[in-house]
Amino acid sequence: MWSLLLLLMSLIAVLKTEELIQGGKTHQTSEYEDGGVTYGSNRAIDGNLETCAHSLKQSNSWWNIDLLGLYEISEIIIYDVDHQHVDMTDSSIYIGNSTETNGLANSRCTKITNFNKGKKNTFKCDEGSMLGRYVTIYSKGNRVLILCEVWINGTRKADPGLMLIKENKTWVDALSYCRTLNMHLAYISDIEVQAKAAFESTQSNSPFVWLGLRYTCTLDFWFWINGHSLDYTNWSTHTEKECDMSAAMETTGDHLWYSKPDNETFNFFCTE
Numbered sequence: 001m002w003s004l005l006l007l008l009m010s011l012i013a014v015l016k017t018e019e020l021i022q023g024g025k026t027h028q029t030s031e032y033e034d035g036g037v038t039y040g041s042n043r044a045i046d047g048n049l050e051t052c053a054h055s056l057k058q059s060n061s062w063w064n065i066d067l068l069g070l071y072e073i074s075e076i077i078i079y080d081v082d083h084q085h086v087d088m089t090d091s092s093i094y095i096g097n098s099t100e101t102n103g104l105a106n107s108r109c110t111k112i113t114n115f116n117k118g119k120k121n122t123f124k125c126d127e128g129s130m131l132g133r134y135v136t137i138y139s140k141g142n143r144v145l146i147l148c149e150v151w152i153n154g155t156r157k158a159d160p161g162l163m164l165i166k167e168n169k170t171w172v173d174a175l176s177y178c179r180t181l182n183m184h185l186a187y188i189s190d191i192e193v194q195a196k197a198a199f200e201s202t203q204s205n206s207p208f209v210w211l212g213l214r215y216t217c218t219l220d221f222w223f224w225i226n227g228h229s230l231d232y233t234n235w236s237t238h239t240e241k242e243c244d245m246s247a248a249m250e251t252t253g254d255h256l257w258y259s260k261p262d263n264e265t266f267n268f269f270c271t272e
């Protein structure tokens with residue numbers, strides 16, 4: 001009876017309606033500057049059609065967004081000014097889970113063959129909706145990439161596990177970063193999650209990644225900040241029991257856990 005109810009509840013959670021995805025972290029190849037204004041990448045998601053992201057004139061410009069979660073993406077809507085330098089033809093949209101080569105290692109959603117300036121252009125992927133965390137718009141040829149507004153329509157998928165945040169933060173800052181996403185710092189419950197984390201950690205750019213595991217020197221024990229008990233561990237021999245220590249997994253080798261002073265800065269995992 002209870003399991004049926006749980007099943008129904010999880011089905012309802014999965015059937016969340018499609019919506020425009022809010023927020024995310026944007027990047028672009030280069031930033032055009034003029035009169036003290038930097039035409040940064042986040043101007044394409046600021047909700048203002050008048051402000052545009054604008055790269056320098058160069059070949060193979062790209063703009064991308066990290067949606068900070070896994071989404072099933074059905075449509076990408078692009079608005080651009082009607083301006084002589086705007087040329088989106090032969091650009092492509094890529095979607096996937098990789099940040100390799102700025103998202104170009106992901107699968108191509110579609111190629112833009114037709115673009116109406118001064119209008120909202122809606123693009124769907126050639127193979128139907130696609131699952132991914134990163135969306136990249138790639139402009140081929142030696143030209144500027146201008147994007148006034150980009151909207152992405154999709155459904156949030158429950159993250160099957162861990163989300164790597166490739167930014168160096170102290171343990172406390174990492175903790176609050178995950179909380180702003182309504183997530184927790186990583187919890188590793190068993191060897192399967194450890195294996196997944198070990199694999200994902202190889203994509204990070206720091207020698208360690210923070211885990212949501214903290215040492216309390218007043219009470220003298222390690223604890224998961226989500227309240228779970230410490231049943232599974234994969235400690236290295238380098239574990240000091242000192243105040244202000246948290247656990248971090250090495251991103252190479254055997255991916256063992258080390259105690260680290262919490263003011264060091266590493267990449268980290270958020271988890272749901």
Ligand SMILES: *[C@@H]1O[C@H](CO)[C@@H](O)[C@H](O)[C@H]1NC(C)=O
Nearest residue numbers: 095096097107130131132133
């Ligand atoms: C992204 O990851 C999800 C979940 O692991 C997977 O289902 C999806 O196919 C991946 N997307 C791409 C484009 O590889």
Ligand SMILES: *[C@@H]1O[C@H](CO)[C@@H](O)[C@H](O)[C@H]1NC(C)=O
Nearest residue numbers: 018019020074075077153154
């Ligand atoms: C998102 O896409 C769906 C399906 O194509 C559509 O019904 C819905 O109106 C779109 N939402 C927005 C806000 O564009």
Ligand SMILES: *[C@@H]1O[C@H](CO)[C@@H](O)[C@H](O)[C@H]1NC(C)=O
Nearest residue numbers: 191194195198233234254255
């Ligand atoms: C520690 O993690 C590594 C990498 O995932 C794994 O190969 C090894 O079996 C783990 N050791 C234990 C004791 O779980």
Ligand SMILES: *[C@@H]1O[C@H](CO)[C@@H](O)[C@H](O)[C@H]1NC(C)=O
Nearest residue numbers: 166167168205206207265267
């Ligand atoms: C994070 O720190 C490592 C050194 O520990 C450095 O190589 C890497 O570039 C830093 N990453 C970012 C995004 O600043």
Ligand SMILES: *[C@@H]1O[C@H](CO)[C@@H](O)[C@H](O)[C@H]1NC(C)=O
Nearest residue numbers: 170244260261262263264265
């Ligand atoms: C961390 O704090 C300790 C003690 O206050 C200090 O000695 C150390 O230099 C700090 N490390 C970093 C990376 O800030």
